[in-house]
């Protein structure tokens with residue numbers, strides 16, 4: 001398919017699949033007519049949409065200390081979606097991504113969890129503090145069935161996983177990590193049902209580097225299914241044990 005044909009195809013897919021506000025429709029017509037050169041952030045977002053098909057949404061920029069939302073000590077720092085209609089649309093097609101990033105050209109790219117994506121029945125993430133995350137990465141590197149993409153930044157490592165279809169099972173999976181949060185360790189499952197706040201993971205974005213951004217700890221492989229939650233979660237007990245032995249024994253020594 002030619003580039004022109006691909007654009008037309010993408011725009012048609014988007015029109016039939018996603019109800020959109022009027023402003024976005026106008027943008028799509030422009031994308032059909034004469035594509036403008038895109039900035040590096042929009043190019044990166046389009047590339048994610050093409051290669052991964054994950055739902056994307058623009059986030060507030062961060063500067064290494066403050067979140068662009070203006071909130072002091074923002075609890076969603078680095079993964080704070082911008083308010084707006086596109087947050088609901090959570091675009092996964094290149095045509096819609098182009099429209100959205102024309103309106104906020106410098107917004108870092110977040111992926112939206114809790115939805116079906118190519119290679120996973122429900123996109124989720126296990127999020128760990130950096131030290132525990134590094135220990136988990138070492139353990140996972142020895143298990144090919146559990147190897148999948150992970151991003152590193154803002155003091156945490158997020159492992160992208162397939163949470164599976166069943167809502168209750170996914171909620172149970174999230175609850176299984178509660179003991180660590182209660183012990184003060186920010187180890188969490190994001191994207192599990194019930195989805196009030198679906199959870200967002202920042203993806204590496206040009207211009208957002210160092211303290212301002214995230215990098216791939218493990219790059220995604222095109223067309224490869226995400227590892228199951230169980231396969232990845234399996235190593236975290238050992239990862240916590242090797243990183244924080246006294247915390248591990250205090251949690252594991254408690255009566256069930």
Ligand SMILES: [Zn+2]
Pocket residue numbers: 060067068069070071074075076077080
């Ligand atoms: Zn914020």
